Amino acid sequence: MTDTASRPGPGRPPSMTDPVGSILGAAAGLFAGKGYEGASLQDVARAVGMTKAGIYHYFGSKQDLYDAIVLSVLSDMLENAQAAVAQADGHDTRLRAFMVSHGRYLQENHDKYRASFIGRAGGDTTGYTENQIDARRNYTRFLEQIIRDGCADGAFETDDVPTTARGILGMLNWMARWYQPTGPKNAAEIADGYATLILAGLAPR
């Protein structure tokens, strides 16, 4: 469908569009829609106006391609979250900034996000590389630290920080399954609503 590159024949002039970028984009769309196993490299090649062998010129394997997507998503999300949180002051504001930043990323990178979070079936460790697991852990730890800091200052109250963090990420990540950009609220707004709910839940009584 996304057929940006024309094919004037073998030995084409320097392609206007960065091929790595369009491969990544097409792959993200397909993994998001049909899943990692469900989408073939044939599909990706077709979407990008190339052959399967052409893709192997840029990526060593299907897994490599998927890796590149997930890693970029995770590192971008962490970077965004850090920037957003750094600008916020107060524990409530910080947690809200984290969650809204997460929602905004989904909103602006729907395919990549979905590919990363629901692109593969099975558990958290199935088919994910070490790098991916590390990146996920970094992101999770960052959220946990926000919560922990809030607890230390008496702004939040929880008896189990990791489980709370997982719950928050669950609300957010599950959006990948149902969120549609055409809905009445955008993802950042939804995340903001969830932040309000969670913040009230975490308030010490």
Added chain:
Amino acid sequence: MTDTASRPGPGRPPSMTDPVGSILGAAAGLFAGKGYEGASLQDVARAVGMTKAGIYHYFGSKQDLYDAIVLSVLSDMLENAQAAVAQADGHDTRLRAFMVSHGRYLQENHDKYRASFIGRAGGDTTGYTENQIDARRNYTRFLEQIIRDGCADGAFETDDVPTTARGILGMLNWMARWYQPTGPKNAAEIADGYATLILAGLAPR
């Protein structure tokens, strides 16, 4: 791995164990671990001590087999939730009963649950049959009704019931990705903790 049935050769005696049940069980385990596309009927057959063709004696297609699992999970969960909620009085208690019942189902049917909720990649409508979508909607509506009733009586406060319901289900369903029965808390306890958090968040201020 799970090789309960022995194979004494063609024309075996009446198998002690219900073949449909063991196929369903083996398939659930494999779909949970490797995903719908990642697990082959060959795998299922091997796990159950049968041939692929043997499975087609009981199920018309791979999709049928998956359908049977998902539909049973969804209808069992709804039934459990209805029973649990019926016994509870007060809006808080009812919502908590719903969530704990959800957690308990995960705990007691880990493979089937995972197969149903993260067994397929992609969005909520990809690769799911009409029946599955209906069953999911019934379950979601039931939760929404609990929340709406609470709001009507002034026990809860939300401006967006469907989105709140999705958030709650997100926390719960995402557990399929990370919950391990060997952890310090069981799934029902975790769900109970989430209920406490959500209930505080929903309290009118």
Added chain:
DNA sequence: CCATTTACCTACCCATCGGTCGGTAATTGT
């Protein structure tokens, strides 16, 4: 102007996939 590199393509390999076909031994109904 020529050698190298880049950026692909065509053709192919082999494993595996979902699914089918025709059999066959035990079980069941009469």
Added chain:
DNA sequence: ACAATTACCGACCGATGGGTAGGTAAATGG
């Protein structure tokens, strides 16, 4: 006792999967 049914199995099918080999034309560097 015998026909029908049940519960499978072995062999097979066409399609497709990830991945590879070897080529070829344009772009690039000297």
